[in-house]
Amino acid sequence: MSLAYAYQSVEPLPVERSLDLDHLSRRTSGDAALEREVLAIFRRQARQVLFQLEAMTDPHTRLKIAQSLNGSAKGVGAWRVAEAAEALEAAMRDERPAGAVVADLAESISDAIGEIDNVLEG
Template sequence: MAYPSVEVVPFAMPGGEACVPSQRRPIDLVHLARQTMGDRALEQEVLSMFVQQAQSVRDQIGRSNDKQRRFLAHGLKGSARGVGAFIVAELADALENDPGDKGAIGRLAEAIEDVRDFVAAISR
């Protein structure tokens, strides 16, 4: 008797690898599940830490000089990519490349608030 391959067995990929990424949401939950191997408690912990970091960066970035902005944006970009906050990552990348862009600071702050609201909504 031949067994079906792992690819066709339902739930063979608990991290959601078979799902289409949702990169236009504040958090790509498929990416996050893959990063945490489907561990919901770990997802919540990681998201909580990310929101704290992002809000801290948001609060610091407006009063920083260009060199500090570049450093803050770079760190946020990496963390955002790790949790699937791709919009925040894109905006942090833009700010890292042009740290004097005041509009980019505002757009990044808005995206961080969107992530905070999204995480609060899915954590209920």
């Protein structure tokens, strides 16, 4: 597979679900076992971030965690999580209050985790 193909679709597709499983399939070349492994890793990271969001208040720490989650979310096709993480990044960079942004991120993470649970258990 050429690099051009691998990075051709990094923009979200219009989907109503929390996960773009077609994107994930393209990223893993259709390897179902790899897809499951990647989803499990992302679920673990997302759960960690969900628990950390309540406790962390340091803007620098929040920024680093949001950036990491953003990249991971884009890799698996969790576009709503990526968008919410980007909003938190922007709030931290601009030194704006982040309460509502953190709440939106937590909701998008919870939705994605629920969908991943359904995929992995189904």
